[in-house]
Amino acid sequence: MDSSIRIASRFPEMGTTIFTVMSRLAAECGAVNLSQGFPDFQAEPVLFEAMHRQMLAGRNQYAPMAGLPELRQAIVDKVAALYGPRFDVESEVTVTAGATQAIFTAIAAFVRPGDEVIVFEPVYDSYVPAIETVGGKAVHAQLQFPDYAPDWARVKALISPQTRMIIVNSPHNPTGSLLSAADLDQLAELVRGTDIVILSDEVYEHILFDGEQHASLCGHPELAQRSIVVSSFGKTYHITGWKIGYVVGPAALMAEFRKVHQFNVFTVHAPSQLALAEYMQDASRHLGLAAFYQEKRDFFRRLLADTPFELLPCRGTYFQLASYAGLSDLPDRQFAEWMTREVGVAVIPVSVFYADGRDDRVVRFCFAKQEATLRAAAERLCKAFVKPR
Numbered sequence: 058m059d060s061s062i063r064i065a066s067r068f069p070e071m072g073t074t075i076f077t078v079m080s081r082l083a084a085e086c087g088a089v090n091l092s093q094g095f096p097d098f099q100a101e102p103v104l105f106e107a108m109h110r111q112m113l114a115g116r117n118q119y120a121p122m123a124g125l126p127e128l129r130q131a132i133v134d135k136v137a138a139l140y141g142p143r144f145d146v147e148s149e150v151t152v153t154a155g156a157t158q159a160i161f162t163a164i165a166a167f168v169r170p171g172d173e174v175i176v177f178e179p180v181y182d183s184y185v186p187a188i189e190t191v192g193g194k195a196v197h198a199q200l201q202f203p204d205y206a207p208d209w210a211r212v213k214a215l216i217s218p219q220t221r222m223i224i225v226n227s228p229h230n231p232t233g234s235l236l237s238a239a240d241l242d243q244l245a246e247l248v249r250g251t252d253i254v255i256l257s258d259e260v261y262e263h264i265l266f267d268g269e270q271h272a273s274l275c276g277h278p279e280l281a282q283r284s285i286v287v288s289s290f291g292k293t294y295h296i297t298g299w300k301i302g303y304v305v306g307p308a309a310l311m312a313e314f315r316k317v318h319q320f321n322v323f324t325v326h327a328p329s330q331l332a333l334a335e336y337m338q339d340a341s342r343h344l345g346l347a348a349f350y351q352e353k354r355d356f357f358r359r360l361l362a363d364t365p366f367e368l369l370p371c372r373g374t375y376f377q378l379a380s381y382a383g384l385s386d387l388p389d390r391q392f393a394e395w396m397t398r399e400v401g402v403a404v405i406p407v408s409v410f411y412a413d414g415r416d417d418r419v420v421r422f423c424f425a426k427q428e429a430t431l432r433a434a435a436e437r438l439c440k441a442f443v444k445p446r
């Protein structure tokens with residue numbers, strides 16, 4: 058349909074998110090899709106049965122704005138069991154339409170035009186557009202290739218009177234790096250005495266390997282008082298398409314969060330909240346996730362061991378970074394596109410997570426896949442890159 062109106066685009070430079078671009082290209086080319094992060098296997102039928110039962114029982118009308126009490130209680134219990142503090146069910150937990158909405162809402166609630174928000178590059182793709190939508194300014198700190206650890210002295214130098222928020226993400230997408238308890242202490246020292254809010258994206262909180270413990274901001278008494286902590290059931294229960302997550306945080310922060318949440322979402326799909334509240338009762342379902350994904354990580358790393366990809370450390374998440382510097386000089390976007398078209402394996406180029414397009418010749422593979430999928434991808438990669446002996 059034609060339209061004659063002239064639009065002064067809010068975001069003239071903005072393209073389509075890389076996850077959509079690469080998944081679409083993978084489908085067009087019939088490539089094995091290891092780009093966008095989602096499992097290609099099913100969650101347990103009992104979860105779907107629970108939702109169906111709740112629908113048939115008539116639980117199909119609006120849930121309370123902050124989420125159904127059954128699910129809020131289950132979240133509060135889980136957070137208390139894992140990290141210590143017991144958030145108030147009424148005033149300190151809100152169910153959201155996934156982590157993306159939670160992050161956007163938190164930014165809209167706290168960041169005013171002209172405020173600065175410190176983010177760490179490589180930075181998950183939704184943070185900066187959300188900051189800019191509300192008129193804030195993203196200030197970029199760096200996680201340094203190849204171990205992607207924060208440099209707190211440099212972060213300190215970026216803090217100004219305009220700094221309203223710092224966004225952290227651990228386990229980290231795309232790098233698989235982790236914040237340690239010592240990192241949290243350093244962060245606490247930097248923000249002590251300021252009014253800076255911390256937004257902590259912990260959607261991979263249950264996916265850490267080799268016995269590492271998740272350093273949740275919920276478990277840091279000083280930081281917890283100034284933090285909104287985000288998680289997502291999509292990652293934890295293999296249901297990214299359900300788009301349900303949650304935030305926890307002190308009542309005063311949550312009250313501000315809900316001022317925005319109530320008018321851009323109001324409330325989230327009720328039957329799935331009830332199903333998740335039931336499903337969460339068995340803690341082994343989230344506690345078993347680390348071992349489940351560690352097996353997949355190790356399997357995938359073994360499959361790629363003979364290829365010229367240099368596998369970077371992966372301490373958490375379901376993403377494996379790999380340097381291809383030893384096998385191509387192409388910029389990473391071109392390399393990812395070429396791999397998708399010619400080799401038949403789709404990946405994410407990591408330069409898209411940098412404002413200046415910094416390109417370390419690194420791509421991201423998602424290993425949240427069935428063994429057969431990972432094997433099919435590895436066969437294609439070995440055929441393309443491993444010379445017969």
Ligand code: PMP
Pocket residue numbers: 094154155156157158181226229230258260288289290291297300301302
């Ligand atoms: N943050 C990070 C770091 C993510 O990787 C993702 C999704 N993969 C999200 C937020 C968004 O989660 P959701 O699908 O629940 O919106």
Ligand code: GLN
Pocket residue numbers: 074076077092093094095230
């Ligand atoms: N977070 C997922 C990833 O990193 C994708 C989510 C999305 O497509 N927005 O691949």
